[in-house]
Amino acid sequence: MNQIDVATLQNWLEQKRDVVVLDIRNDEDHEQWSIPGSSHVNAYDELKAGRPGPLAELRLRPGIPVVTVCNLGRMAAVAAEKLENRGSDVLSLQGGMQAWSLAWNTAEVTVNSESVRVLQVRRTGKGCLSYVIGTAGVAAVIDPSLPPEVYLGLAEEHGWRIASVFDTHIHADHLSRARALAEQSGATLLLPQQNRVRYLRWTPLFGQNFVRS
Secondary structure (H helix, E strand, O other): OOEEOHHHHHHHHHOOOOOEEEEOOOHHHHHHOOOOOOEEOOOHHHHHOOOOHHHHHOOOOOOOOEEEEOOOOHHHHHHHHHHHOOOOOEEEEOOHHHHHOOOEEEEEEOOOOOOEEEEEEEEOOOOEEEEEEEEOOEEEEEOOOOOHHHHHHHHHHOOOEEEEEEOOOOOOOOOOOHHHHHHHHOOEEEEOOOOOOOOOOOEEOOOOOOOOO
8 A cells, every 4th residue: 555654644735736635534533633735534432443434434535645644544544545546545554543643844034143043943734833043163053852863953954063952842731852852962952940840961941152162
């Protein structure tokens, strides 16, 4: 069964290509969050039971590729196979919504300085924002929620060494990669003054320089 990865689907959607993203999860999962612009058919439980369910009555536009989506990708692959057997051009999203939650892109933020660059790193699947701020060969990363390799790669691309990592979101529903990034980059980890979390090596956020050379 043919699959499509998150980066390719993300590019297709940004380019506004003709594609139908078909979410086959149950209503509860779909209502929590979904890929913007996707269509929804509650077929997950029927597919899991070995039946096509509402997919049997689904009418798809000819010539338009379809990408099926579920939570992890397994039932989406089953849905894609059933639709493909009817002659449709169908792909399943590799890794499902779990993989989509880590989809990201960057945008440069305009600042009134020729020596400072600010990159906004956007988790498009979840709407979480982090920042890489670089100047004079060093950088600070604010609220990293993607794998450390993303920020290390961006820093290397711009000739920066990550010197400081800030974590301003200390709460249970925020995915933080600050500690891992600080360990891999050798940067100083800075946290707000609070009593909820402690690491072996961290520095209070207030009263510190923005980046250290």
